[in-house]
Structures are given as structure tokens and as C-alpha cells.
Amino acid sequence: MENKEIKSAVDGIGHAFEEFKKANDERLDALEKGDSYDGLLDDKLAKIESKLDAFEDVNQKLTQANLNQENLKEQVVNLETVLKRPNAGLDTKQIDDSLFAFDAYCRKGFDALTEAEKKALTVSNDSTGGYLAPPEYVRELIKDVTEISPIRSIARVRSTGQRSIQIPKRTGTFAAQWVAESGTRSETTGYQVGLEEIPAHEYYAMVDISEQDLEDSVFNLEAEMQSEFSEQFAKAEGTAFVSGNAVGKPEGFMTNSSVSEVVSGAGAALTGDGLIALVHSIKSEYSRNATFVFNRSTLAEIRKLKDTAGQYVFQAGMMLTSGVPNSVLGFPYIQATDMPSVGAGNFPIAFGDFSRGYMIVDRIAMAVLRDPFTQATSGNVRYIARRRVGGQVILPEAIVKQKVSA
16 A cells, blocks of 8 residues: 555544544534534534545555454465465466466367367366366455455455365363362363364356457456456355355354344444443453454444543544554454444444454365357357355354444
């Protein structure tokens, strides 16, 4: 990110939030006194909120970059292991041949390929057919998905070549007992570990490319497909990671019944005290690496809240140049479009250590099917990409959600 862009965000956020606090204080004072206030004040607040929102993209980039630093090393190592380090086992020519053959297949179809190109392709073992995209291509696509999907920046991400993974799950612990110096030591419940399976569910994306573009050698087909597929995949999985029902799709952390809840303290609104109660409801071992998750409209509500000492719970990131973004009660936040908005009975906020509480599983293999028939009358060729991803709450006590309720 350019320093000029960061400096602009620092100045903009600082000035805009000071304006916001002044106008909001005026509104709150009028409400406390039972006085009416000029409707123009609401318009002013809305305009200032628009200014703050304009800098949120920069803030979110910084937030996700900070949160990604710890997870990224583990993800890269895991991804390289699953891919069996394709660069180490193949020379540059073999990698180039695989990518070239895949590009040729997408442009011309299998029948038009040379024998060497056909040999460089790997047939999908799925009944719907298609050919596997080269590992290098898949790795770049996953990187793009990670940049778009905010939950990936805070969750634990594992890669696998299988349709599911099994992770150890503690089901019992040693129970220490007191005993006299010569007393009998009875059996205790021992340390027990079970296995929990996280399946990778299939989902697909489609893109239509005109035959004219395919015939143009300058047209970057690989980049076009990668951009479109990654955006579609990121949107689909983003919804599932939040609210998926675990039936043919990942389990969302908001739908897991074991994730506890804390009420906001008001029937149809958030409160500063409610947010403080939310933060203090999880163990300190999880709060050290905790993050808020909510959508943009909820952020607008949070900016207006104060704690019992009269301090705003939202804190502008005046040290963006030092990598310290905006925060709520001192904790970072990410915006997830699929989170519910504030409303009576809704759960607009999640908080916790998602790197310990939620796991995402990527199956590396991705098949691409070239369909020259469905859109033939429109002069297009359709491409269908299929891959698998899983998501599941693995430690419910590390996450808590806020319910809008008295």
C-alpha cells in the first residue's frame, strides 16, 4: 500500500471522526435533555459517516494485512506441502508446458490439442469431467480468494489433497487428585483425544468468454478466468463461513449452536455496555488475539456508542503509518457483508479468536470444464470451475456473538 494513500487515510479519518464526535455529542445532549434538534444535524452526521466510510477500504486492507501476518506463514507452508512443492519436483519447462497446455485447452478445446499438450493435462476423476488446473494456477487463485474473503484473514486455514481432513479433538483430561504419602492412588479419568472430521464441500463458478476474445492471442485468458472465478468463489464461501448450515456447504460460525451469546442490553439497539460485556465474556487466552466481525451498517451504529465513562468505543486509527488501524474497544475489526444488521433479535456482531475457533479447509485440486455448446448461439464459450472447501467451528468457547436484546 502506498505511503501517500496511508497518509491521506490518517489525516482523513482523524479529522472526520473529530467532526463526527462533535456533531454526535450535540445530538446526544439534545436527546438527554429531551430537546428537539435540527434535522440538519442528522444530514451532517450522514455526510461525515460517508467520509469515514470512504477510508474504510484502506483501513480494512491494513487490518487484514496485520491479521494475516501470523496465519500466512502457516498457510504457505501447508499449501506448499500439499502441492508437494511443484517447483522443486519439476523444472521450469515442465511447469510452463503444463500451464501452456491448460491455456490451449481453454482456448481451443481438447480435440485441437497436440499429443504433447494432451499428455500435459490431468483428467479430473470427477464424473462431470473436465481437466485439473495446474497447481501453480490453483495456488494463485487461492491467493486471490484470500485477499477478497475477509474471514480467511482471521480463521485457521488448512490445505489438503483429500475430500476431508480429520483433526484431533480433546474429549477428556486428566483429573488431578490429592493423596496421602502412603495412600492408594485410584484411577482417574485420563487424557482422551478423539477425531473430528471437516469435509470439503463442492461448489462451482461459471464464466462466459467470447470466441472473439479467445481467438485474440493478446487476450489474457488465464487472468480473466482467475479473476472471475476467485470473485465468485470468495462471495459464495464468505456467506457460508458466516451463516452456512453445514448441509452440502460449510458450517457458519453464526449458526453453530455451541457458540454462546451476550445480549446488547437494549431491545432494538447496540449499547456501549453491551459491547464491553461481549469483550469480557470470553477467556483472556482468547481475547489476546480477538477480532470483531460485523457489516458496514453495524459499524455506523458502533461509531455512535460511548461507554459508561463517556468515551467513544470506536477509536480512529491515528497511527496507520505504524500499522495500527481503527479499532473498537482496542480490538481490530473486519467487515463481513453477510453478517446480519442491527435489529431486534438479530446477531450483528461476532467476537473472538477465530484462528482457534474456526477452521477453513481447502482442497487443492480444481477442475475446469470447457463447454462450447451452451452459449454457442451467443458466440461465447462457457467455463465451469469446480473446487472444494470446508469450514467448521472447532472450538466454540473461543467465539461469542451479540444478540440485540434487552
